[in-house]
Amino acid sequence: MTVIAGKVALVTGGAGGIGLAMVKKLVQHGAKGVAIVDISEEAGFRAINEIVKIFGENKATFMKADVTKKTELEAVFETTIKTYNQLDIVINNAGKVDEFDWKSTVELNLVAVIEGTYLAMKKYLPKYKSGEEGLIVNTASTCGFHTFQVAPIYWTTKHGLIGLGKALGGEEFYKKYQVRVITICPGLVSTPLSERPDGFLFPELKDLEFSTVSLVVQDPERIGEGLIEAIKKGKSGSLWIIEEDKPAYEVAVPHYKTMKV
Template identity: 40%
Template sequence: MVSFDITGKVALITGGASGLGYKYALELLRKGAKGVTLADVNAEVGQKAIEEIESEFGKGKAVFVVTDVTSSEQFEEAFKQTVANFQNVDILVNNAGILNDGIWQKEVDINVNGVINGILLGLENYIPKHKSGDEGVILNISSIAGIVPFACLPVYTGTKFAVHGMTLAWGLPAHYERTKVRVIAVGPGVTQTPLITDMKNKNLSSEYEKIREVEVSQAVPQTTDQIAPHVMRIIEKAPPGTLWIVEGGEKPYQYVMPDRHMLENKIYLD
């Protein structure tokens, strides 16, 4: 395991104005981060988040930048403002995401293209150039839906599998060795945020809605306060290209994809 000190580091968090992203921002500051940028489409909630951060940590620790992650230009502006405000950028948390298969093109655009925008800007440009220490981190937020398919949400499931696939590819030594940026992912289990409290009618059709009622009803959500400290440990310790699941408020476990050459019981088609 690696050892990365969050103290003095600068983080850019997409979707950081509320929900899980906001909790990651608070936890980073509690661990001594120099500053955080909340990059989010929701300016009203973003400004409120900044006021709350200032009342807990004082002025100058957080900035809000109106950012739609689907726009590479807006995403780049968030990086530029981070460097202008805090001189560095060490950590990108690709957290912005929506759950709504009813508007699946937008869902794919945010959950997949938004993550790609962040990785291209963060890995290929801003973090290697502006990190304050030996290495930087890109933490992609996937989901338990990135390892377990949900019949009611096939597109959302696909977007989170995509986040895992990109983390595995960009986490390979070929990229870490040239950039010194650890690309890692965490897949939260069901967590109490607006994303899941309002899941009704966010499916492809009423048939999918019926499936959702059966499929999702048993889940007991963890709280955002439970998961955020675990996510800090993942930022500190996870090797590049590793995938971590945090569910039920329990400590993170690594999800390892099977190596096809090691499969003992291959199932052949007759």
């Protein structure tokens, strides 16, 4: 399994919330360097300052990019290679909730993740990984295991990421590229993303529908801890739930023939 010490990681949406928590945990566990990719330059430099205060200089680099634009996404891969001369871990984490501009939600939450996954798997990790295997981690959600009317497009993208991770995490892909693919599925997290009802299609349903899931709101740091657990233990194609402030645990999706009603 991929160890973190001495590795170089790229994290999209890494300047705040879950993404920044992931960056901190990677650095804490000995990452050689982390490329923080985010569309917000202000948040990016704030994140770097925070990393420097906690861990010292030269632990992370900020790269501004709109990851929905393939040219910008590929550019941060290239810059990471030029900066660190290696790339071992790619975490596709950027996402949003906007049910009104739903196409942009699909572009960021799903299409950009597919692009990032393919770039990492087919082009960069096989060539620039420092060890025997590379690693891709995609951030889905427990939303990918049930359905809410309050944000149908957001939920659709998370279902899609679970399918993507299971497919690209298959044995044949691993044999060809030597890249492990893991999907983490956080529950409720205290971030601006989860606290802005203006992005929901039916905000009046939020309290009703959220009452059907665990209402334990986690600090982003717990997701960072869960990420490390999944990296250390997860097989390619595995799905990891991180909820209720408990250790991450793996789940399996049953075959449809066992799901008859």
